[in-house]
Amino acid sequence: MRRSVVGRGAYALARVAVIVRAPAGWLWWPGVLAAGIGALVPGLTGRRIGTLAGAALFLIAAAVVFVVRRRRYLELARAASRAGKSVFLQDRAVTVRARRRALRWWLLVAFLAAVGSSFAVPAAGGMLMAGLGAGLWAKALWLGRWERTNDVLLWVRTDRVARGRPAGKVVNAYQTTGIVAGDAAPGGARRSRPLAAAAR
Known part of the structure; x- marks a missing residue:
């Protein structure tokens, strides 16, 4: 997490695209x-x-995950306000670790169910699981294109997504920073080279 001296009322922000992307690999590879x-x-x-x-099932799952709640994401993105100077910008690794920790038991159950379902319909459960991961990855890329087009990065308060989704009911606003803020590129991938300074 980015550290700075902040006043009372400070809070942490996590990248929306990183939250979306975080479970993708843990769905894709176990699904495969x-x-x-x-x-x-x-x-x-x-x-x-x-x-x-x-x-x-792979194609249907990927398409559904990619499409679901896109209007909500766009509404929050278009209404986003500029992040203040006092906020913490959470590191990508911290966001990924927190998101995967919150979902780890669901992911384990999904893997076991996918393997078990093969005794009825071989390979189908695993391909469904992989499709969910592909859909999340595609949605993160879609968010990245929006960020590049609008030259901003989208962030959400960590306390709003601790037990929910980045476009869930408890999320009422996004915040934005400059395109080089934080340590994750548009779309939530790792930056190819760390940036010395983060522009707000």
């Missing part, structure tokens, strides 16, 4: 692994039907 394990099991439907069903 679960699909690979499932492909070794004949299952009730057979491998061919299971793989075809899984491909359909």
Whole structure:
């Protein structure tokens, strides 16, 4: 977390795109692994039907995750206000770690369910899980394009997303900084080179 001397009422901000992107890898790679394990099991439907069903589920899940709540994201982004000088800008690694910790049990249950479902429909559960990860990754890239187009980065108060989503009901506002603030690039990926200063 970025540290500075702040007055009373200071709070921390986390990057919206980083929050969206954080679970993507933990859905994608375990999903691929679960699909690979499932492909070794004949299952009730057979491998061919299971793989075809899984491909359909992958596409549907990716599309749904990518599209859902996009209007809400845009509403919050367009109404965002400039972040004040006294806020903390949370490091990307801290945001990713916090988000994955909050979801870790759900992700474990999803992986086990994906593997277990292969005894009925081989590979389908894993491909569904991978599709969810792909959809989140695509949504983070979409947010990154918006950030580049508008030359700002989108942030949200960490206390608003501690137990929720970055566009959930408890989130009532985003804040913005300059495009070089923080240690994550537009879209939430790591910057290729750390920046010496963060412009607000």
